[in-house]
Amino acid sequence: MTETPSQTPTEPAAPELTIRSTRVYRGPNVWSYEQAIHVVVDLGVLEQYPTNLLPGFTDQLVELLPNIEAHTCSRGQRGGFVERLREGTWLGHVAEHIALQLQQEAGHDMRRGKTRAVRDEVGVYNVIYGFMDERVGLAAGELAVRLVNHLVQPEEGFDFATALDEFLVRAGRTAFGPSTGAIIEEAVSRDIPWTRLNEHSLVQLGQGVHAQRIRATMTSQTSALAVDIAGDKNLTTRLLASAGLPVPKAETVRTADGAVSAARRVGFPVVVKPLDGNHGRGVVLNLTFEEEVRDAFVIAQAQSRRGVVQVESFITGKDYRCLIIGGRMAAIAERVPAHVVGDGEHTVQELVDITNSDPRRGVGHEKVLTRIKVDDAAIELVREQGFGMDGVPPADKMVKLALTGNMSTGGISVDRTFDAHPDNIEIAEEAARMIGLDVAGIDFICPDITAPVRETGGAICEVNAAPGFRMHTHPTVGEPQFIAKPVVDLLFPPGALSRVPIVAVTGTNGKTTTSRMLAHIMKGLGRKVGMTSTDGIVIDERLVIKADASGPRSARMVLQNPRVDFAIMEVARGGILREGLGYDRNDIAVVTNIQADHLGLRGVDSLEDLAAVKSVVVEAVPRDGYAVLNADDPLVRKMRRRCSGTIVWFSMEPPGSEVRDFIDERCRRGARAVVLESSERGEMIVLKQGRRSMPLAWTHLLPSTFNGAARMNVANALAAAGAAFAAGAPLHDIRQGLRTFDTSYYLSPGRLNRLEVNNAEVFVDYCHNPPGMERLGEFVEAYVGQRQGSTDHRISRIGMIGAAGDRRDEDVRELARVAAQHFDVLIMREDDNLRRRPAGEAAALLVEGAREAQAGGARVRQIETVLDEHDAVRHAVLRANPGDVVVLCVDQHAKVLNELESFSQKAQAGSRFSDEQPGDPDLDPQELAAEAESAMAKDDIEVREAMERPQN
Structure with missing residues (x-):
């Protein structure tokens, strides 16, 4: 909205902004080229009260969300939105900006939004804004409406600061962790599509036959056997020792007495750890007495899934994590255990609280650092260093609160990627190869990573499957390492494809038959075609789901199928209005016609409205894509202005007609078209490109046309031929496909x-x-x-x-x-x-x-x-x-x-x-x-x- 509201009564209004409906578009839609949330809001009496007539509204909003001052809005400059607020704008527009800012507070950089009045309804607005995570976006919209109402008239018991904290906690729970997020960001930068497959970290990168999956840092190429080996610390140690790699002496035990006996044989001091634990849980270091071993056994066994505990020799030195990806060293970080540094003024507990107040620290893996947890083990460790939690350590005195350097227990990391000695790098890479992991975290304990371990002493104490990336992507000290790149390189080597060609077919009539004709042509080329239609989902000519599958959810199911290397999506009006497209773009869009059907439903009251909805598939064509348009339909012909790619026309009109003159003029300038040419022998389908004409097939010889009587199937054949031509199919394959496609129930159920x-x-x-x-x-x-x-x-x-x-x-x-x-x-x-x-x-x-x-x-x-x-x-x-x-x-x-x-x-x-x-x-x-x-x-x-x- 750009107009300034007129002056209205200045009496404060009651908070009546309500949400009528909410819709999530998971792809290009009628409002946006990208995924968006669509909220229909009803202002009620607040339609008469723009922001300039609500005393203190703007100042309160800026006080609660100060970063909203950065919004440019339609002014194109910082502070533009606040200017609009002071001049006067409607509260639906305000809710849009608040929803965007709330997502930015959660770390989702969303800036796309628009607010438009609903046709023929005063005070009702369409509020559209972008989102990164669906649940976070929806929660932002709800909180935005509540905040607007609260600013109009305070809601009893509502505290925005508390509500914002709850919102941010919810956003943190649904957000990807640092490791998954880094890989997805790298994939997006390479134009690799991604799909979240569950509520956690299982993600598909790519489409169809090219798809790969990740779960955190575990990939489709990660060997399950290698993961099992890495999870068995005793077996890992024996395999590494057999390769001549430095490892500590180790034995596995099931009882406390067995642990004491093993410690005697290994030699004190020892480490006791669960055989199949992770994240450093249950690991007790530097045990020098038998009673300590007994106590540590209980702690370690509680964290072991199988109840087996490993006793190994204690290696002194610093804790280093070497990240190996695809057999090559990608990054090295020194892990420093959770600690505080005294200042001579604050107690240990106060120092912990100050450290935990760092905004980079969160719960678990939700942020780049984890808050330090003060438990009984931490209190005991502090006591062993001569302090209590209420003691004041001297300035610069380091007080440890954990023995292990795991980030999950509050540790910090120092980047050492370019400091490691080549011999140590070679040892780490060989360890990953021995275990068989494509992405491995090798834990080194040694005095100094810059000197050869074989000379200074030290050993590999653990090999980790699915190692976390945050210590490398967000080190506390040092330069971050862009380690997501080698992971994506591993899954998609340079030159590898990540997308399958997508053809979207829409229109009022003929889209199902056109889709089937095109699928039949591409099947003849040996392609494994995945197709959605009103009859169901078809994968390689097999009906796998029987239902009306012309919507976006069905499209996503096709793109997740690992057999599909060519996708044909029948796109219906209802699916576009309901969820948008089920993907980010289509390589080829086919529009058969725009005719009277479904009018009067969901705000589509005229042919022009219907054409606007159907044109979404044309807008989703990239610059190197194609739109196959029916030149005989004026509304379809106008869609050429919405296409960024190349137009392929098709027409049933004879030479000399106005439409053919329109097409011929464009063909002389290099355009493509599929038309009909008549002769004494009959009617010929002809492909035109520039000044070239290529005969394709006689219409009366196509079985689907019943000797030319089924003119609708002639038009469908033209559309299918144009799409196949745009997809790069050779002429003889297009010809063969049309000649062998008939309207039998096996090839075209329910269509003639x-x-x-x-x-x-x-x-x-x-x-x-x-x-x-x-x-x-x-x-x-x-x-x-x-x-x-x-x-x-x-x-x-x-x-x-x-x-x-x-x-x-x-x-x-x-x-x-x-x-x-x-x-x-x-x-x-x-x-x-x-x-x-x-x-x-x-x-x-x-x-x-x-x-x-x-x-x-x-x-x-x-x-x-x-x-x-x-x-x-x-x-x-x-x-x-x-x-x-x-x-x-x-x-x-x-x-x-x-x-x-x-x-x-x-x-x-x-x-x-x-x-x-x-x-x-x-x-x-x-x-x-x-x-x-x-x-x-x-x-x-x-x-x-x-x-x-x-x-x-």
């Missing part, structure tokens, strides 16, 4: 499937809107016209139609009006899912539309109502004489095909379908008037009875 039942031709199709019915009717006209010339029998046309319950009444009537122009007999049915309409209501609207058309001279002669789809199919087939054409517009195509197959089997067996045939549609003209009157009365009775029946 042809069967012979009782010597009648039956077509099963999913047609469900007026434009689709117009195309289907044209096919019936052309197909019957081809056959009528070869038979003396008058071919009757019987149609079964149904309308979805969530369509507008007028759209339902229009569907029947169109159908009435092409069929002799119309049978009205209803879907299983009535979509909140009473039973019989949608069928009644269809009957109304058909009768209107009949009164206007339409072709239809008989109009019947059979609500149940199964019964309606049976009724339609029984109405047909041999040679007639029956078109079934179905909802559940699988069940319908099964029923028709059953009909065919009965016909072959010579049995009758029913003792009472519905009748012959070929009526004499003299009988029509009387039949029409009785049929109207019968329809009214049937519909009324259906509507009066109780519904489940």
Whole structure:
């Protein structure tokens, strides 16, 4: 919003800002090119109170969130948003900026946002803002609204500082740890897509066949056997010793007496540790007496999963962690145990509190440093150094609070990457190779890492699988090391692919058939195609999930499948409005057409609104991508302005038409197109690139077009050919794919499937809107016209139609009006899912539309109502004489095909379908008037009875 609000009453308003709805877009959407949260807020009476009329509002907000002064807003300069606040802006806009700032407080650098008024609703606004973590973004929006209301009128019991702390703690729990975060940041910098697979640190990098997974610093290439070996400290020590690497003497025990005996053999001083522990838990160092060993055994055994404890010789020296990635040293850090340094003024406990107040310190691994925990072991250690927790150590006196240098116990790190002696580096790299880890943390204990360990003394005390990165990426002292790079190099070597080609197909009609044609072409090239459609998810021609899978969640499932190397996504309007796209971009976008369907739903009231939604897939095309657009559709043609990539046009219009002139002009400048050229031999699909024309296939030879009669499939073939051409498919493979694709149920279920039942031709199709019915009717006209010339029998046309319950009444009537122009007999049915309409209501609207058309001279002669789809199919087939054409517009195509197959089997067996045939549609003209009157009365009775029946 950029306008300044007009002056309104200055009485303070009650806090009535409320959230109507919240939606999370996990990919490009109608509001943003990137993922975003969409909150619809209702200001109520606060619409009359912009910020300049709320005394003290701006000052209080800046006091609570001082960093909000950095927001530029539309002014493009620091402080621009605060200027807007003082001039006056609405509170929905304020909530947007607060939500962004709250995320920045949590370490998520989010700056994208916008606020727009909802059309035709005063005081209601769309608030859109970016997010990094979905749960954090949602919590930020909720807290932002609460804070706005609190600033308008204080909420009793609400303390923003406490609420902010709770928000930050929640954000810390859901955020990635430093190790996972570093790898993801490196992947993003290389344009490698990533997906979080659970609530913790399991992440997929890349897509489909190129995907790799990480969990913290464990990767897809980490050997499970190597992890097991590293987890067994005794076995690790023996393997390293067999390679001649320096290791301490060690024995494993299960009892305290055994630990004492082992300590005697190893030689005091000793270390007692759990055999399979981690993070330094249960490790007790420098034990010189047998009683100490007994006490340490209890501590170590409590941290051992198998109850086994290792006793090993104590190696004196400093604690170093060597990080080995892919067999090469990546970083070295010196780990200093948790400690405080005296200043002669504060007690040990006060020094601990001061140290823990460092904002870099948090709980566990949530921040780069961990808070020092004062437990009984720490208190005892402090006592051994001659102090109590209330004692005041002298200035510069170091007081240890832990013996081990683990970061998880409050230790700090000093970078020593470039200080290590080459011999020590070689030893660490050999240790990682012996264990077999791709990412390994080698713990060295030695006097000085700059001198050879073999000369100065020292040993490898432990090899760690999944070592933490934060001591290297955020050292307390020294330069940070960018160690995520070699990890990503390991998973994606230079030149390796991380993405699979994604083709997004959208439009009102034809998108499913176009997707299937394209998948068939690419299958011929040997590609493993993953496809989403209204019928389900198909992986390499196998239907793995049967459902309406044209949404973003299905797209993500395809991209997670390790077999997929080419993805085709059927993108529906509903999915875009609900969650956006399920990925960040598509290499090729195909838009078949924009026609009247789904209007009046979710704010899509016109064809222009629908085109704006569908154009999201075009906006998601990168500069090196393609958009395959239907030049015959003016709304699709306009989408070229939204595309950053190259346009591939397709058109059914003949040469010399306005559309073809438009295409030819662009082709002369190097554009690409798929068009039709006519000749005496027939109609040819031609690929054009610049001034070159490349013949592809005769339309009448494509099985899916039924000798050219199915013009909608000609258009679908043009779109599929354009997409395959843009994807780099050779011409002969595109040609072969189109020539071998037919509308059988196995290749194109529910899309113009042809069967012979009782010597009648039956077509099963999913047609469900007026434009689709117009195309289907044209096919019936052309197909019957081809056959009528070869038979003396008058071919009757019987149609079964149904309308979805969530369509507008007028759209339902229009569907029947169109159908009435092409069929002799119309049978009205209803879907299983009535979509909140009473039973019989949608069928009644269809009957109304058909009768209107009949009164206007339409072709239809008989109009019947059979609500149940199964019964309606049976009724339609029984109405047909041999040679007639029956078109079934179905909802559940699988069940319908099964029923028709059953009909065919009965016909072959010579049995009758029913003792009472519905009748012959070929009526004499003299009988029509009387039949029409009785049929109207019968329809009214049937519909009324259906509507009066109780519904489940």
